[in-house]
Amino acid sequence: MEVVLAESDPTSAQDLLVLKDIGKRYQLGHLFVEALRGVSFTVVANDYVAITGPSGSGKSTLMHLIGCLDVPTSGDLTIAGELVRDLDQAELAEIRNRRIGFVFQQFNLLRTMTAQRNVELPLLYAGVPRKERRDRAAALLERVGLGRHMNHHPMELSGGQQQRVAIARALVNEPSIILADEPTGNLDSQSAEEVLGIFEELNQLGRTLVVITHDATVAARASRALHIRDGQLQEVS
Amino acid sequence: MTWGQLVRSALEAIQWNRLRSLLTVLGIVIGIAAVMVTVGLGEGAQAKVSSKIAALGSNLLTVAPGSTSAGPGVRRGLGSASTLTMADAAALSSRVVAPAVAAVAPLTSQHETLTNGAIDWPTTVDGTTPSWLGIRSRSVEIGRFINAQDEASSADVVVLGALTAQELFSTSNPIGRVVDVGPLPMTVIGVLTPVGSGTSVTSNQDDLAIVPISTAQGSLMGISANDSVQSILLRATSSSTLSAAYQEADHELMMLHGVTNPANADFTITAEQSLFSAATSISATLTALLAGIATVSLLVGGIGVMNIMLVSVTERTREIGLRKALGAKPSDIRRQFLVEASVLGVCGGLIGAALGLLGQLLLPSLISNPVIIPPIVTVAAIAVALMISLLFGVYPAARAAQLSPIDALRSE
Ligand SMILES: Nc1ncnc2c1ncn2[C@@H]1O[C@H](COP(=O)(O)OP(=O)(O)OP(=O)(O)O)[C@@H](O)[C@H]1O
Ligand SMILES: [Mg+2]
Numbered sequence: 001m002e003v004v005l006a007e008s009d010p011t012s013a014q015d016l017l018v019l020k021d022i023g024k025r026y027q028l029g030h031l032f033v034e035a036l037r038g039v040s041f042t043v044v045a046n047d048y049v050a051i052t053g054p055s056g057s058g059k060s061t062l063m064h065l066i067g068c069l070d071v072p073t074s075g076d077l078t079i080a081g082e083l084v085r086d087l088d089q090a091e092l093a094e095i096r097n098r099r100i101g102f103v104f105q106q107f108n109l110l111r112t113m114t115a116q117r118n119v120e121l122p123l124l125y126a127g128v129p130r131k132e133r134r135d136r137a138a139a140l141l142e143r144v145g146l147g148r149h150m151n152h153h154p155m156e157l158s159g160g161q162q163q164r165v166a167i168a169r170a171l172v173n174e175p176s177i178i179l180a181d182e183p184t185g186n187l188d189s190q191s192a193e194e195v196l197g198i199f200e201e202l203n204q205l206g207r208t209l210v211v212i213t214h215d216a217t218v219a220a221r222a223s224r225a226l227h228i229r230d231g232q233l234q235e236v237s
Numbered sequence: 238m239t240w241g242q243l244v245r246s247a248l249e250a251i252q253w254n255r256l257r258s259l260l261t262v263l264g265i266v267i268g269i270a271a272v273m274v275t276v277g278l279g280e281g282a283q284a285k286v287s288s289k290i291a292a293l294g295s296n297l298l299t300v301a302p303g304s305t306s307a308g309p310g311v312r313r314g315l316g317s318a319s320t321l322t323m324a325d326a327a328a329l330s331s332r333v334v335a336p337a338v339a340a341v342a343p344l345t346s347q348h349e350t351l352t353n354g355a356i357d358w359p360t361t362v363d364g365t366t367p368s369w370l371g372i373r374s375r376s377v378e379i380g381r382f383i384n385a386q387d388e389a390s391s392a393d394v395v396v397l398g399a400l401t402a403q404e405l406f407s408t409s410n411p412i413g414r415v416v417d418v419g420p421l422p423m424t425v426i427g428v429l430t431p432v433g434s435g436t437s438v439t440s441n442q443d444d445l446a447i448v449p450i451s452t453a454q455g456s457l458m459g460i461s462a463n464d465s466v467q468s469i470l471l472r473a474t475s476s477s478t479l480s481a482a483y484q485e486a487d488h489e490l491m492m493l494h495g496v497t498n499p500a501n502a503d504f505t506i507t508a509e510q511s512l513f514s515a516a517t518s519i520s521a522t523l524t525a526l527l528a529g530i531a532t533v534s535l536l537v538g539g540i541g542v543m544n545i546m547l548v549s550v551t552e553r554t555r556e557i558g559l560r561k562a563l564g565a566k567p568s569d570i571r572r573q574f575l576v577e578a579s580v581l582g583v584c585g586g587l588i589g590a591a592l593g594l595l596g597q598l599l600l601p602s603l604i605s606n607p608v609i610i611p612p613i614v615t616v617a618a619i620a621v622a623l624m625i626s627l628l629f630g631v632y633p634a635a636r637a638a639q640l641s642p643i644d645a646l647r648s649e
Binding site: 064067090094097108113121122173 | 562564566567568
């Protein structure tokens with residue numbers, strides 16, 4: 001397979017995410033753990049990909065690489081036309097800020113801030129003026145059904161509500177890809193359903209999503225599923 | 238992120254961790270307050286000494302009979318111990334002979350008991366001339382000082398120190414009343430303004446009686462036409478001419494007394510200035526010592542800030558990881574922690590400065606010493622607090638910025 005580098009204008013790039021022979025090796029003292037071994041796949045715009053696999057198979061590791069939170073030990077990762085290997089810390093930060101919207105299993109909201117200010121965070125680092133930040137955060141919270149909870153702190157919200165705040169935060173800077181690592185893992189079925197509903201809606205509106213899950217029903221909602229076992233990909237359907 | 242946003246989020250973080258912030262600030266607060274009060278105490282002590290010395294008379298030289306270089310075999314003064322005369326004083330008053338000498342006051346001093354009816358009060362009776370008042374930097378509270386006419390006529394008049402007047406006349410007005418000075422009845426013509434107790438530097442300056450020197454030499458001592466004096470007070474035209482005045486007086490007196498070898502001089506000139514500079518240097522040493530201790534406490538405060546900022550970085554590793562995941566650059570994280578450290582520093586500085594100023598208000602009544610904190614010290618203290626927290630905030634901030642986002646996020 002040829003390495004396909006997208007055109008210079010990333011918004012017109014069809015292949016939003018290109019993984020080529022990605023490997024990740026962790027070192028624990030003298031012991032090496034091969035968390036990923038030669039993973040290759042491509043995610044195109046408006047794709048909705050579920051990644052499934054047993055515990056310890058390397059799902060989270062993969063997600064962290066795609067989200068530029070970590071760097072692969074081998075292989076090439078291209079996000080929206082940019083080869084991640086070539087980027088320095090500040091440029092990686094910029095990719096995380098503008099290209100990626102992350103939804104974590106543990107929500108990861110700052111407890112010192114209100115829902116609205118949590119959602120504003122990515123805009124803060126994007127240098128968006130205060131007024132616009134407020135408006136955009138408020139609009140998104142409205143959209144995920146939390147219009148009346150904007151000034152609540154995370155501790156005053158239910159798990160499902162917190163995850164919706166986290167989704168609003170992931171969406172606020174209009175990222176190219178939304179990455180979710182077990183987004184429903186800490187939620188009851190009712191809240192999980194709400195979150196999946198939002199994802200479906202986003203996909204219908206043209207968003208690209210990559211969702212990690214070990215729940216078959218969650219995977220079934222995606223356009224396609226990738227199965228990982230022992231750090232290697234096994235395409236299912 | 239703009240600086241405004243940084244300060245805002247720093248304030249939020251500080252508010253969120255109130256107790257920890259308080260503890261961080263405490264070290265700085267104590268350090269700053271300690272430095273300020275210390276400097277204030279030093280300055281106060283110096284000012285107190287200065288005012289005490291100034292009360293003695295500024296730029297003052299005292300000529301006393303007798304030699305300083307009185308080793309064995311060296312002949313002490315010629316004739317009696319009382320080698321100074323009115324003629325010496327008159328010669329030194331001359332503008333031509335001693336241009337650096339602004340004023341001259343010959344002085345005789347003796348102990349006498351002053352009596353007002355049934356009240357006896359032993360005190361020092363000084364015979365001198367009108368210029369004494371200016372030389373000693375004293376003033377008259379009520380009545381008047383002795384004048385040239387009293388001097389010329391050997392008038393039986395006396396000016397009392399404030400304490401002496403109070404002892405003899407209680408609260409009633411002593412002016413015009415007659416008091417017995419030893420055997421001699423004299424009319425009280427004035428009372429000196431009190432200068433406060435001078436116990437630490439000199440004897441009580443408010444307990445004395447002043448009479449014209451001619452009166453003292455004549456009727457009081459009972460020896461007529463005795464023109465010898467016990468000492469001569471000189472005031473230089475300014476503190477910078479003090480040594481010139483010293484040399485002029487020295488030269489003139491050697492000539493008048495026919496002394497060629499300085500080692501045989503039958504008089505000694507001492508400068509009060511030397512007392513002043515000794516006192517000043519002692520209190521300056523004290524100030525430096527105290528300031529050193531206070532600086533160490535500031536340093537400890539700074540290390541406290543660093544320690545707590547480091548704990549804060551560890552405690553907030555997840556927050557740092559999350560912020561990085563959301564797009565914070567290393568520089569954003571570094572700035573965030575630096576701004577937090579400096580906000581803490583400024584708060585600590587301000588509170589410390591407020592405490593220091595409070596100390597300036599309250600301490601003097603407790604320790605009966607003035608505390609003078611120059612405004613520049615307050616400003617400098619706050620600046621130092623800011624600098625210390627910046628300095629000690631840099632390392633934790635750099636550490637926070639270097640954390641890899643995923644390691645940071647994964648930590649619990
Ligand atoms: N920081 C690390 N250091 C060492 N080994 C690691 C590290 N992170 C993950 N691993 C190892 O890599 C492998 C893959 O881990 P990963 O977290 O990606 O699994 P996962 O598929 O997300 O599992 P789960 O479903 O339990 O979340 C595991 O064997 C894990 O022990
Ligand atoms: Mg995982």
